[in-house]
Amino acid sequence: MTVDLSVMYCGIKHDSPFILAPSPTTDHVDRLIQAFEAGWAGAVLKTVAVDSRIVSRVFPMVTSLKREKAFIGLQNIDLVSEHSVDIVEQNVKVLKKKFPHKVVVPSIMAFTKEDWQSLTQRFVKAGADIIECSIWHPHGTEWTLCTKVDEPVGTEQIAGWVKEVAGDVPIVIKLSASDSDIIATAAAVERSGANGVSAINTIKSITGVNLETLIPYPNIAGVSTYGGLSGPALKPIALRCTAEIAQKVNLDIASSGGITTWQDCAEFLLLGASTLQLCTAVLRFGIGIIEELKQGLEGWMMEKGFQNLTDVIGKSLPYLVEHSRLPRGIQVVSQINEEACNACGACYTACHSGGHGAISFFEGLPQVDVNTCIGCGLCHSMCFMKAISLIRPNGKPSSGF
Incomplete structure (x- = not known):
């Protein structure tokens, strides 16, 4: 072509x-x-x-x-x-x-x-x-x-x-x-x-x-x-x-x-x-x-x-639509790819500074409590390693992330 x-x-x-x-x-x-x-x-x-x-x-x-x-x-x-x-x-x-x-x-x-x-x-x-x-x-x-x-x-x-x-x-x-x-x-x-x-x-x-x-x-x-x-x-x-x-x-x-x-x-x-x-x-x-x-x-x-x-x-x-036309009620949560993560802690800092405290460290790597995460996207935005994705709670990826 x-x-x-x-x-x-x-x-x-x-x-x-x-x-x-x-x-x-x-x-x-x-x-x-x-x-x-x-x-x-x-x-x-x-x-x-x-x-x-x-x-x-x-x-x-x-x-x-x-x-x-x-x-x-x-x-x-x-x-x-x-x-x-x-x-x-x-x-x-x-x-x-x-x-x-x-x-x-x-x-x-x-x-x-x-x-x-x-x-x-x-x-x-x-x-x-x-x-x-x-x-x-x-x-x-x-x-x-x-x-x-x-x-x-x-x-x-x-x-x-x-x-x-x-x-x-x-x-x-x-x-x-x-x-x-x-x-x-x-x-x-x-x-x-x-x-x-x-x-x-x-x-x-x-x-x-x-x-x-x-x-x-x-x-x-x-x-x-x-x-x-x-x-x-x-x-x-x-x-x-x-x-x-x-x-x-x-x-x-x-x-x-x-x-x-x-x-x-x-x-x-x-x-x-x-x-x-x-x-x-x-x-x-x-x-x-x-x-x-x-x-x-x-x-x-x-x-x-x-x-x-x-x-x-x-x-x-x-x-591109007005804010009032954005779909409501669609839940996403953060998912961390441990193989891509360098444990820099940027996601932890963001989540505990402006999020809902859903990220903790376990054995040197960040972990997400899906019951606390609301899917705000702060951690995803702060991760320079592209190790974080936003997914539906059922495990399906969220479009665009």
């Missing part, structure tokens, strides 16, 4: 769902050429504003969030493109001439109706396939040169301005999980006539504080500021936003936020995404990660019998 990874997003065919998100990677034409040659279906160029050249950048711009050997996220205080509109416009022309079948998406930001429309018209003329509007910015608001919007009304207005002059070029609005009501804003985008949304932007954050100097990270000559968090930490939030938008609004969705592996990609597609934008994973593993993503997704689709992405997109949405 062959698998077709091509997908339609906002009426534009992509040879796969894998897109480079706006980032330092997409701010240089030579890197974009390398990425397209490596197999990426398209790229959203780093956001540009009318007066990008006046933006004063500071260094260092990034700091990471880690726990032991686990990479959790990346906070950046970078701003818009270091290039003028003229240069970004020329980059679009170069890329479209060299790669007519790749999807090139300028990301624009403006302060006035005139600037939103001027930028749109320039990039439409340059040959852009799609235009993405970056209305939200998690940091550096005094430098971002962006309209201060009152969502969702302001978002609908801006989307309408851009759509008014875009002609046949699709318009996508980038949304933020920091929005007071992302669904209301997505609905406003739909009313505006725009074609899709990108969800989600980085989230305003502080990764930590240096306990020696007392200065939050990153330290910029003795002071710091808020940044935008990206990477694995965002994945659960981005999945939620993707699913909610897909369930409640009829718009194409480009998902971003914490996408690192092909498994992540499959999850976002199953919850309604049509395309997938990656940034932090590319910075960590390089442009060549595209091969692993493609091969992994293709292999999984073949295993599941999916021939194309139409069979995949939104497949898991029917399983």
Whole structure:
């Protein structure tokens, strides 16, 4: 069986769902050429504003969030493109001439109706396939040169301005999980006539504080500021936003936020995404990660019998219901696989700290009192050895665990 990874997003065919998100990677034409040659279906160029050249950048711009050997996220205080509109416009022309079948998406930001429309018209003329509007910015608001919007009304207005002059070029609005009501804003985008949304932007954050100097990270000559968090930490939030938008609004969705592996990609597609934008994973593993993503997704689709992405997109949405519709009265209990258990005690600690004290130690290994266990799942969630499963009291496995 062959698998077709091509997908339609906002009426534009992509040879796969894998897109480079706006980032330092997409701010240089030579890197974009390398990425397209490596197999990426398209790229959203780093956001540009009318007066990008006046933006004063500071260094260092990034700091990471880690726990032991686990990479959790990346906070950046970078701003818009270091290039003028003229240069970004020329980059679009170069890329479209060299790669007519790749999807090139300028990301624009403006302060006035005139600037939103001027930028749109320039990039439409340059040959852009799609235009993405970056209305939200998690940091550096005094430098971002962006309209201060009152969502969702302001978002609908801006989307309408851009759509008014875009002609046949699709318009996508980038949304933020920091929005007071992302669904209301997505609905406003739909009313505006725009074609899709990108969800989600980085989230305003502080990764930590240096306990020696007392200065939050990153330290910029003795002071710091808020940044935008990206990477694995965002994945659960981005999945939620993707699913909610897909369930409640009829718009194409480009998902971003914490996408690192092909498994992540499959999850976002199953919850309604049509395309997938990656940034932090590319910075960590390089442009060549595209091969692993493609091969992994293709292999999984073949295993599941999916021939194309139409069979995949939104497949898991029917399983998401309101809490009141969840089945009641189904009892499960924990079962410990002694051969897989390393006797770390994490399950015991969790059960006695927040559960019902159903786990005890016998001859050096944890044991479950099935008459006390209520099946809350705390021990299962805390076990890094995957030695605990949740089963029905009759011994049958519980679906999903």
